[in-house]
Structures are given as C-alpha cells and as structure tokens.
Amino acid sequence: MSSPAAPPAEPAVDPAVQRRILRVLVVSQVLSGAGLAAGITVGALLAQEMLGSTGLAGLPSALFTAGSAVAAIAVSRISAARGRRPGLAAGYATGAVGSAGVLAAAALDSPVLLFAALFVYGAGTATNLQARYAGADLAAPGHRARAVSTVLVATTLGGVLGPNLAAPTGDLADALGLPRLAGPFLLAGAAYAAAALVLAARLRPDPLLLARATATAGPAATADVPADPAAAARIRNRVLLGAQVMVVTQLVMVAVMTMTPVHMHDHGHGTAASGLVIALHVAAMYLPSPLTGRLVDRRGPLLVGAAAGLTLLAAGLVAALAPADSVALLALALALLGLGWNFGLVSGTAIITDAAPLATRARTQGAVDVAIAVSGTTGGLASGAVVDLAGYPVLALGGGLLALVILPALATTATRTRR
Template structure:
C-alpha cells in the first residue's frame, strides 16, 4: 500500500498506477496459462478416443474439464472474495498443474478412470484463466472496463496459439520419456500452469480487488465525512442475468463445435499437426480480437456486441457444417468465426456482469456466474460426441449455430436497462 500512497502524493492516481502494474502481471500469467489451456484442448478428445476405441465418449474429456472448472470457479471466487485475487487465481492454476500430471500418469498406465478424474482436476486451469479477466476490471474506470478485460484476454493469445502447435513436438518429447505421445501436450500444460501461479504469487501486488474495496470505502467516506459508518453499496443492477445468459449460450455453442473438430479431422485422415493448426487459429480468434471488442463495448455498449456474437456464431456453425472434411482451410475459417463469436459474447457479458455487481460481493457472484458458464461448456462437450455419433459433425455444427440465436431474447431483456445503453 505504501507504493500506491507515494504514487498518489506524486500526483499519480493510486488506482491508475496500481492498475497498470496489475495488468502487466496479469498479461504475463495469461500468456503462460493460455499455453496450458490450449495444449490440453487439442488432444484431450483424441486421448480418450484412443483409450476407449470409440468416438461415443470423445466429448467426455471436454465435459469433464469444464465440469471441473465449474467447481473451481466457485472455489476461486470464494477465495478471491475472502482473501483477494492473488491467492484465488494462484491456487486455481496450481490445481490445473496437478490435473495435468494426473493425465500423464493415466496415459502411462492406460487407465481411463484415472484419465477422466485427472481431466476433472485439470479443469481448474480453465476456470482460473477465465476468472483472471475479472481481476483486470477491478481497478479500471467504468468507461474503460471492457478494454481492461480485453487486455487480459488478449494476453492468452500468444500462449493459446503456441500451445497447440507444440502438440506434435511435445508428443515426440513424451515418446522419448516413455510417455504416450498424445499425453505430451500435458507436459506443457503442467509446467505452464505452475509458472503462471508463481508469477501471480510473486508479482500481483497490490491485490486489485482488495485495493479496489479500500479505495471505494475511502471515496464514500470522504464524500460524506459526517457519517460514522459508510453506507453499504447498492444491490446488484439489472445487467446480471442478461450478461450471464449471453456468456452461457456462447460457451455452450463454442465448446460443442470446438471439441469435436479435431475428432472430425482425425477421422478424415488429418494428423495432429493439422488439427493443432486449426485449434490454434480458433484460440487466436477467441482472444486476439479482444482489444477491438473491448473498444466496441465501451463505445457502443454490450447490447450491440452481444447481438453480433449470436450472429457470428450462427455463421460459424453454417460454415463448419458445409466445409468439406478434406479442407483444412475452410474448417480453420469456421473455427475462427467460432472463436470470434465467443469473444464478442464473453467481453460483452463480462461488462454487463461487472457493471451490475457491487464490489462487496463481486468476486463471489462472478465465480457463481462462471459456474453456469462451465456447466454450459460441460453440456456442450458431453453432448457433442453423442450428436456426432448419431447424426454427424455437420449436424452438430448447424445445430450449434442455430442455438446461438437464443442469445437474442436475453439481449432484448437487457436493451431496456441502463447497462444495455
């Protein structure tokens, strides 16, 4: 706190000085965690398919680590609420690293039960990667919150693009260590998550949420110094439910189509390198547009951007459905649209949530919202394999695109609220 105090005495806002440091540290940790997240996505379904000898449950790994992320979202939110962002986020990344080690062990002993349990634990990294976006907004001025969220999200791009493209080299490394090649990317995941936790523990000071609360209490006390006690913050605003619904639907559609794309490509003769490239493009599209998305949300409001999300996801589903199975380029284009639609929905939904929830309960509420998002992802993951097995990948993609339009009624609700602008 002394550093922020001295910054204030020098004429620099304590909030803005601390915000710059917080964003710098979060960017570093997100680059690392992005590699851990994307590497596991690339081969999780393939590893399960190899162990089980069937595509029926190939969507189960995605469902499990998104279900695990639901539990982790609650835990990270509650720890952050009680003790601050630093311990909450660091604990989440360390749990993800433990899950990565468990996946490697399961592959070595060829135990599907251990694999599924480890993937559930691995999901903590996914939840924490998403929860970090809220930390970027804690100290941001209201007119720049979406851009602060976007800065954290776009940092995931570097690791997210590099991670899948290291799938083949990490597989080769795993082979030399006596580990099944498909488990190789989880070597990268474990190391990346552990390093992300270390960055936060050492450098995320001051804690953004704790400092935001302190500054807010001081501001309200100075605004009315005659009061012996500061009035509690107002109740949550009307943007909570529309924001949550927007992110839930975009997550459901994105996970369902993304999960089965590597399996679809594998079944049509494409290797790990090709599917890794497509997933890398997809992950890049999930995060790289974030600065522009943040500016659009701050400039035009989350309502307009959320509508764009639903329409973009529809286009992605149609493109994936009509893309020839032998065309890596067209599948990559469809997955890029899928990532962009998810980004538009996540940034606009996050802005609605952050604007609607007071600081006193913000971290806990954000964690609960992310539970719903994770459950939606789990639903999309586990159902995707069943749909593909019964009707094929094009049917899954088209159904997902149409389902994305269900975001529009949620946006209609928010349009009349102050947060819909």
C-alpha cells in the first residue's frame, strides 16, 4: 500500500526574513488576542441580558463564528490574489467595525443590531486563525508546526489580558452611558484596529508572495499541483483528515466554552469569576503552542491529533462532574478544553500545510477555515438549546464523547503510513 505523499522540498528563504515576518505577526496577534476574547467573555451574557432568555444565549457565539466563516473566504481570497498583508489587515479592520456595531447596539438596546454586529465582529476571529498560516509560509517543512505555534502563542497575552479587563472596561462603559457588559468591546475595537495598522504597515515582504516567488525560481514541481491522480488523491485525503481534526475540536470547544460563563452566572458567579475561567481557557488554547509545535515536528501530527480527542474527553468529564459552585474545577475543565483545542489546531494545520501544494495552499487553507467556522457556528447555536433542555453537564459530557470520533481516522492513516 502506498504511503502518503511527502511534502515537496521548497527552496530555502533567508532565515532573517522569516524572523522579521514572525515578529510582526506576533505583535498583531498580541493585539488581536484581546479583541477576540471580548466576545467569548461577555457575548452570551450581553445577549442573555437583552433577550431575557438562556435558550438563545448561544446565538452570539453562533453569529460571530458564522461571520468568521464568511470572513475566512474573503481573507483567503484576498490573500491568494494579493498576499497575506492586505488579507489579514482587511480582516482585522472588519472586526473593529463589528466591535463598534456591538457598542451601538448596546447603547440602543437593539438585539437585531447586536446580532448583525456580532456577525461582522467574527471577521476578527477568522483573521486571527488565518494568521497562523502566514507564519508557516516561509518556514522550512520540518519547522512549520513550530512557526505556526509561535504565531498562536502570541495570542495568549492579549487573550488572557482581555477577559481580566472585563470589570475595568465595564466601568468605562458605564461611565460612557453604555451597559457594563459592552465594556470589553471597547477594548476589542481598539485592539483589532491596531492589529490592522501593524500588519498594513509592517508585514513586508509579504510571506505568501515571497514564498511563491521563491518556489517559481526553483523547480516547477515545488509550486504545482501534482498531475498524478494517485498523488492528488493522497493529498486530498490528508487535507480532509486535517480538516476533520480541526472541525471536531472546534465544535466541541465552542459549544462548551460558550455556555460556561452562562452556567456560572446562573449559579451566582460574577463577571470577574467567569472572566478568570475564560482567561485560563484562552491561555490553555494558545500558551502550550510552542510545546505542541515541537511535538508535531518531532512525533508527527497524527499522535498529537489523537491527544486532542482524549484531552477534550477529559475536559468534558471534569466539566460535567464539577459542582456548579466550584470555580476551580470549572477552570480546570476549561483549561483542558483549551489544551485539547490547541492539540487539534496545531496538528490539523500541520497536516494541511504539509499536504497542500503552494499554488493552491491559500485557497485550501481558507476552505478548511470555513469548515472550522461552520462547525463553531453549529456548536455555539446548539449549545444554548442543549443546556436549556438537558443542562450544562449533558452538553459537556456529550462534547467530550463527540471528540473521540477523530480517533479512528487518525488510526487508519497511521496504519497506512507504517505500511
């Protein structure tokens, strides 16, 4: 039986250029991390306050993940045609516009405007994820997972800082005559706008355009889609595998994460407590990235992908069994949830980036991120209804069990690779 096609050898790029690209991406990710954390922390609570219903509290998460799906298409198309710099800058600028819309909706007490603004706000989430691909554009094949992880870990600082500023930004919003829960979106708008400016001004040379130019100067096969049907089928299977890992982990993570602040609020915990739990969750999503990247580069993405499923199962079990008054156990569950997501994202990204030819890489990555966003939309939309009908423990346990569906595909691929 044939083994999967090995990633093509691509011409080397000056390491100093790659380091400069990574520095710029790191700065933009620190800023954008604060922006994306706002919706996670208070989006569901703001909707619950406006609507007076828990059943639709998962709708904000569904809307900004649906918006991220549309934005993933737009950002990937702009990147494929004009490079990463204009694509990423446009995505973050759109996220800033969405944040401003949320503030306007809160001021007007308009749920319809809130939902429309959250859809636009989702562009920031999509762009934050798309940036990881820019880190890998110029990386050597054996170091791509580490390059991806460098970009991801930079999100940690902003992502951890953002939720813990929920109370101070709430005070600022109150002083401005806005609902306190709208406060984090003040931070989000400023953070996304700053990230857009940094990328527009400093992401030079453009990593994707330089990678294409370098590949064109080398052997033609390094950039072209293989003509052999068998090789094309192997590439397609690997892309589908990487997509499956990321889609499942995203669905489980979004569903459980979305309803945890609502679950805590309903049992008497304040915004500060839920902000702390979400901050630890976001830290676990991004902070382990350097270790995860090394594990993927050294041990392979299939093993790390399997670890993602098992870690998400552990997260679901802890969340389901944790007493509602135990902030510590809920924090542990959300930390495991973030870690499992991190394993899935880094391993899945590595599978796809290694498999996709450079000529079609941006379009393939964009299509996969659309599937990821759709799965997040599904998880966010269903989470409120599940909690309303069956309770938070059922949602958490069901999510953990669902994560196990990725294991058979990973095991089958590993067996074929050994053969």
